[in-house]
Amino acid sequence: MGDLREPDRRNALSRIGFGLRRQDLREKALRAARILQKLLGIDRARIIDVAFTDDERGPVIVVTLEPHASVRSRCPHCEQRCPGYDRPNRPRQWRHLDMGGMRCFVRASVSRIRCPEHGVVTEMVPWARPAANMTRAFDDNVAWLAAHSPATSVCEYARVAWRSVTRIVTRSSAMLSGVLIGSRDCGAWGSTKLPTGKVTDTSPWWSIMTQADSYGQPKGTTRAP
Known part of the structure; x- marks a missing residue:
C-alpha cells in the first residue's frame, strides 16, 4: 500500500507545480499585454493577439484588438448606439505608428450599423476617425x-x-x-x-x-x- 501512495503524492505535487507554472505564465502574458497597450497608446480596447509577419515592404507587426463593450455598436459620427446591420467576413486593418522600426497595424472585427441620422456606417472604433484606414x-x-x-x-x-x-x-x-x-x-x-x-x-x-x-x-x- 505504501508503494501505491508514493506515486499519488508525486503526481499531486507535479500537478500543483504545473498549475503554478501556468498561473505564472498567465500573469506574465497579461503584464506583457498591458505594456504593449501602453506602447500602442490605445484605450477602450483589449489586445487579443499579436503577430509578426513580412510583406513586400519589410517586417510588420499586426496587433488584433477587441473594442470594449461600451464603444460597440455606436455611430462614428454622433456616437449614438444603433442597431446592427451586418458583419463583414474579414476584419478591418488600420495603419498605426511604427514600433521598433517596423510598420505596425491594428486589426479588429467590426460590424456595420444602421444610424437613423447617418445611415449604414461602420461602427465606431476608439482608435480611428470615421472611414479612415x-x-x-x-x-x-x-x-x-x-x-x-x-x-x-x-x-x-x-x-x-x-x-x-x-x-x-x-x-x-x-x-x-x-x-x-x-x-x-x-x-x-x-x-x-x-x-x-x-x-x-x-x-x-x-x-x-x-x-x-x-x-x-x-x-x-x-x-x-
Missing part, C-alpha cells in the same frame, strides 16, 4: 510632420504616398478646426487643397497646426518627437 495617432503624427517638413520628407518618414498624406491632413485639420475655432468651420477647413511641396504659413491647415502647438494639443492628438 489609419489610426488617429498616425493621422495626427503625419499631419504635424506635414505642417513642419517638406512633402518628400513626410512621405519617406511615414512610408506613405503623398495622396495618403493629403487625406490625413484633411481629416486632422477638420478635427482640429472644430476644436479650436468651432465646428461650423470644419467643412471649409477640411476641403482645403494641399500644396505639393513644402507647407507655407499662408495655408489654412498650417494655421490650424500652429494653433494646436500654441494653445495646447487637443485631446486625441499626438506630437511628433
Whole structure:
C-alpha cells in the first residue's frame, strides 16, 4: 500500500507545480499585454493577439484588438448606439505608428450599423476617425510632420504616398478646426487643397497646426518627437 501512495503524492505535487507554472505564465502574458497597450497608446480596447509577419515592404507587426463593450455598436459620427446591420467576413486593418522600426497595424472585427441620422456606417472604433484606414495617432503624427517638413520628407518618414498624406491632413485639420475655432468651420477647413511641396504659413491647415502647438494639443492628438 505504501508503494501505491508514493506515486499519488508525486503526481499531486507535479500537478500543483504545473498549475503554478501556468498561473505564472498567465500573469506574465497579461503584464506583457498591458505594456504593449501602453506602447500602442490605445484605450477602450483589449489586445487579443499579436503577430509578426513580412510583406513586400519589410517586417510588420499586426496587433488584433477587441473594442470594449461600451464603444460597440455606436455611430462614428454622433456616437449614438444603433442597431446592427451586418458583419463583414474579414476584419478591418488600420495603419498605426511604427514600433521598433517596423510598420505596425491594428486589426479588429467590426460590424456595420444602421444610424437613423447617418445611415449604414461602420461602427465606431476608439482608435480611428470615421472611414479612415489609419489610426488617429498616425493621422495626427503625419499631419504635424506635414505642417513642419517638406512633402518628400513626410512621405519617406511615414512610408506613405503623398495622396495618403493629403487625406490625413484633411481629416486632422477638420478635427482640429472644430476644436479650436468651432465646428461650423470644419467643412471649409477640411476641403482645403494641399500644396505639393513644402507647407507655407499662408495655408489654412498650417494655421490650424500652429494653433494646436500654441494653445495646447487637443485631446486625441499626438506630437511628433
